[in-house]
Amino acid sequence: MAWGEDHELVAKVVSTQDTQAFGELIRRHQSHVRNFLRKLTGDFNAADDLAQDCFMRAWDKLHTYSGSGSFIGWLLKVAYTTFLQSKRKSKRYAEILEQVGHVSVVESRTHTLQADEVTDLDKFLAVLSEEERAIMVMSYACGLSHREISDATSMPVGSVKSVIFRGKEKIRTSFDIKDHQHG
Amino acid sequence: MISKIINMAERMKDEQDRLLESMFESSPIADNGFSRSIVRRIRRKLWIRRLILPAAVLLGGLVAYQPLAALIKTLYPLLQNITGDFLPSISGSLPSLQLIVTGALLLAVALFSLNMIED
Numbered sequence: 001m002a003w004g005e006d007h008e009l010v011a012k013v014v015s016t017q018d019t020q021a022f023g024e025l026i027r028r029h030q031s032h033v034r035n036f037l038r039k040l041t042g043d044f045n046a047a048d049d050l051a052q053d054c055f056m057r058a059w060d061k062l063h064t065y066s067g068s069g070s071f072i073g074w075l076l077k078v079a080y081t082t083f084l085q086s087k088r089k090s091k092r093y094a095e096i097l098e099q100v101g102h103v104s105v106v107e108s109r110t111h112t113l114q115a116d117e118v119t120d121l122d123k124f125l126a127v128l129s130e131e132e133r134a135i136m137v138m139s140y141a142c143g144l145s146h147r148e149i150s151d152a153t154s155m156p157v158g159s160v161k162s163v164i165f166r167g168k169e170k171i172r173t174s175f176d177i178k179d180h181q182h183g
Numbered sequence: 184m185i186s187k188i189i190n191m192a193e194r195m196k197d198e199q200d201r202l203l204e205s206m207f208e209s210s211p212i213a214d215n216g217f218s219r220s221i222v223r224r225i226r227r228k229l230w231i232r233r234l235i236l237p238a239a240v241l242l243g244g245l246v247a248y249q250p251l252a253a254l255i256k257t258l259y260p261l262l263q264n265i266t267g268d269f270l271p272s273i274s275g276s277l278p279s280l281q282l283i284v285t286g287a288l289l290l291a292v293a294l295f296s297l298n299m300i301e302d
Contacts, residue, residue, distance in 0.1 A: 017229065019222050026218035031211040039207075048217070055221045056228075121206050140200075141207035168199060 006071040014063050022062075026055055029072055032142055033079050039125060039137045040083055050086055054079040069151055073144055077152035080134055087130075127174045132167040139164055237295040244288040252284050 003009055003024045012021040033054060037047035058078045065074045125133050131153075138144045138152060146164075150157045 019225055019229070022225065023218050023222040026221055027214055030214055030217050034212045034217075035209045039209075051217075052221055052224070056224060059225050124203075124206060136203070137207065140203045141209065168203070171203070172199065 007067050010062060010065055010067070010071065013059075022059060025071070029075055030055075032072055033075055036076055036079055036137055036142055037083060039121070039141060040080075040130075040134055042122070042125070050082055051079070053086070054082040057082055069148055070144075072142065073148035073152055076138060076142060076144065080138075080152055083134075124171050124175070127170050128167050132163055132170070135160060135163045136167045236298075237292060240291050240295050244291065248284065248288070252281070255283060 003021065006025065006028070009021045009025050012018050013025070030051065034047060034051045037050045037054070038044055041047045041050065054075070058075060061078065065071065125136075128136060135149055135153065138149045139146075144152065146157050146160050149155075149160045153160065155163075
C-alpha cells in the first residue's frame with residue numbers, strides 16, 4: 001500500500017484512529033527515535049523500552065501536532081519528554097529505596113560499556129551534560145534545525161545555540177580538537 | 184526571507200560541525216517487528232478502552248437492579264393512580280415493573296454498544 005506524506009498520515013490517524021497508518025509512521029521514524037534515545041541513555045534495551053513508550057504517548061498526543069514543523073521534530077520532543085520523565089521516575093524510586101535503606105539495590109538503567117565497546121562518540125557524549133547531549137544529538141545526529149530543537153526542548157533558539165556552542169567547546173577542549181583533527 | 188537567512192546561516196558549518204556530524208552519524212536500525220509490536224499494543228489498548236464503558240454499564244446495571252426495582256415498585260402504584268385519574272383508558276396497559284427495568288437496562292447497553300461499533 002502506498003502511503004502519503006507524514007502530514008497526511010497524521011491526519012488519517014487523528015480522524016479515523018487508523019492503526020495501520022500509525023504503524024507506517026513508526027516504521028518511517030523508529031530508527032531516528034531509537035538512535036536518539038540510545039545516544040541519550042547509552043543503554044540499547046532501556047532506549048528501546050523508552051522508544052516504545054514514546055510511540056504510545058505519541059499515539060495519545062497526535063492530535064496536538066499542529067503540522068507547522070517536521071513530524072520527526074515533534075516526535076523527538078515526545079521522546080525527550082519520555083526520557084526526562086523516566087529519569088525523574090527512576091530518581092524518585094532511587095530516593096525511596098535510599099530512604100528505606102536499600103542503597104545497594106539501586107541500579108542505574110544505563111549499563112557500563114565495556115572498554116572495547118566505547119567509541120569516540122561515547123567519549124564525546126560523556127563530557128556533556130544531559131541537556132547538552134540531547135541538543136547535540138538532535139542537531140548532529142538527527143539533523144534538526146535550531147528552530148526545531150527549540151520547539152522540541154521548549155528552549156529559546158538563542159539558548160539552543162549557546163548550548164550547542166558550549167557543547168562544542170567542551171568537546172574541543174576535552175579532546176584537544178584543533179582545526180580539522182581530533183584525538 | 185529572515186527564516187531563509189537563518190537557515191543559510193545554520194548551513195554554514197565549520198570543520199568541527201562536519202566532524203561532529205560524521206561522529207554522530209549512525210547506521211539505521213532495522214525495524215524487526217518493533218513497529219508491529221507497538222501497533223499491537225495500541226490495538227489492545229483501543230479494545231480495552233471500548234469494552235470498559237459497556238462493561239461498566241452492565242455491571243452497574245446489575246448492581247443497581249435491586250434498589251432500582253424497589254424504587255419503581257414504590258412509585259408504581261402512585262404512577263397508576265395518576266394515570267388512572269387523568270387517563271383512565273391507558274392505566275390498564277402500563278407495562279409491568281420488571282419489563283420497565285429490563286427495558287431501560289437493555290436500552291443503555293444497546294446505546295453504548297452502538298457507540299462502540301461506530302468508534
